[in-house]
Amino acid sequence: MNSFVTLVSEILKKSGIKEGDKILILSCPGFEDKRPGKVRVPPPGYVTSLRLAAEFLGAKCTVIEVPDAVFFGTGVSLEEYSPSISEMMKKSDLLVNFPLFSKELMEALKSGARAITIHQDEEVHRRLFPIDERKKLSWAGAELLESAETIRVTTEHGTDLICEKKGRKAHCEYGMADEPGRWDNAAAGQVSCAPIEDSLNGKLVIGPGDGICHLCLVTEPIECTIKDGRIVKIEGGASAKLLSEWFAKWNDDRSYMISHIGWGTDPRANWTRGHVIDSAMDWEDYYGNLMLGFGRNTFNGAAKHCGFGDAKNDAPSHIDICIKTANFYLDGELVVSNNRMVHEKLKELEYT
Ligand SMILES: [Fe+2]
Incomplete structure (x- = not known):
């Protein structure tokens, strides 16, 4: 896996891409500057490398470039900007870098398309390459979480949270869009759900030492x-002030509401x-962490363990x-503790 193109082709192979498959890549003029990573890949650049990797595997690849605001979901929707893009999406085998919460993506997944996000730094994708061990452990975690009704999490710093999740789908990410209707993130290893x-x-x-992605x-x-x-009170020092100001800028009560809860794999x-390269995936994937999201969670894929079911926020x-170390209980049983898998069904799947 010497070049970035070769690395991406190996990632695409893990999503089952083969000769003749139709791949649709979404891009925008500011992709290189505004994507989460900071390090540019060598010429011919990020998006062209994605296309070359797909073509190397014999896939038929189309790249669509829309304005930054459409790409990042802050302007009009994809379909409003580019009528009939939904039809193209539904007829593709794999969609690359489409906005996660867009209704066009969810409709395409329902039609059996698969989708993957590949936009981290090359080094992150190389280190967090999708491997079968990560899939097995993440999937087993989602199976446990799906059947649970209650969650409790505690930490040495004083976190003690409880919630219900009966009936809610469990979601996992392992970096492979390997089932019809599945979205994944190539660098991800996570288990989560949207609680009630x-x-x-x-x-x-x-x-101290915990992380808030892309904030501090x-x-x-x-x-x-x-x-x-809902978060009803935020207390502390400078970090608390940063977080309070981040929430306040949205001026929306729903921003304070829980989105998802889970652990890294x-x-x-x-x-x-x-921290050093602002790589959210390194915090979100961190083995046995506690990851909580607040805000939007209305994403659901058609595949098993993809999305948050009938989540409402x-x-x-x-x-x-991302809380670095925590105890995670499902229906009163300790599942993850001290950055290790302790439930017997997960313990046997630990890897290095
Ligand atoms: Fe999240």
């Missing part, structure tokens, strides 16, 4: 009081790297908070 939104109650303490590495405890699914994720915002 108003059932979450307790205290969330984001401790926390330097002193942030104490969040959560009542009936990739021992190759590197917490320090996550349609906030305009989304933020991920």
Whole structure:
């Protein structure tokens, strides 16, 4: 896997891409500058490398470029901007880098298309390459989570949260869009679900060294009081002020409401790297972490363990908070603790 093109072709192979498949890539003029990563890939650049990788495998590849605001979901919808794009999406085998919460993507997944996000730095995709071990562990975690009715999480810093999830789908990401109707993120290793939104109650303490994706590495405890699914009070020092200001800017009560809760499944994720290069995947995937999202969760794929089912929060915002070490209980049984899988069905699938 010497070049970025070769690396991407190996990633696409993990999503089952083969000769003759139809791949549709979405891009925008600001893709290189505004994607999560900071390091540009060598010429011919990111999007052309994606196309060359697909063509290397014999796929028929089309690249569509829309304005930044459409691509990043802050302008008009895809279909409004580009009528009939939904039909193209539905007739594609694999969609690359389409906005996750867009209704066009969910409709295409329902039609059997698959979708994958590939937009991290090359080094992150290389280190967090989708491997079968990650899939097995993430899938087994989702199976456990799907059948559970209650979740409790605790940490040494004082987090103690409970919520209900009966009837809610469990979601996992392992980096392969390998089933019809499945979206995934090539660098992801995670298990999560959207709890019954108003059932979450307790205290969330984001401790020193924990991370808030694309906002900060926390330097002193942030104490969040959560009542009936919403953060109702944020207390602490400078980090708490940053977080409070981030929430306030949306001026929307739904931004404070829980989105998802789960844990990371990739021992190759590197917490320090996550901070140094602002790599959210290194925090989100971090082995046995506690990851909570607040804000929008209305995403559902047609495939099993893809999406949040009938989740209800349609906030305009989304933020991920990663607690490095926690205890995760399902129906009172300890499943993840001290950054290790402790449930017997997960323990046997641990990998390095
Ligand atoms: Fe999230």
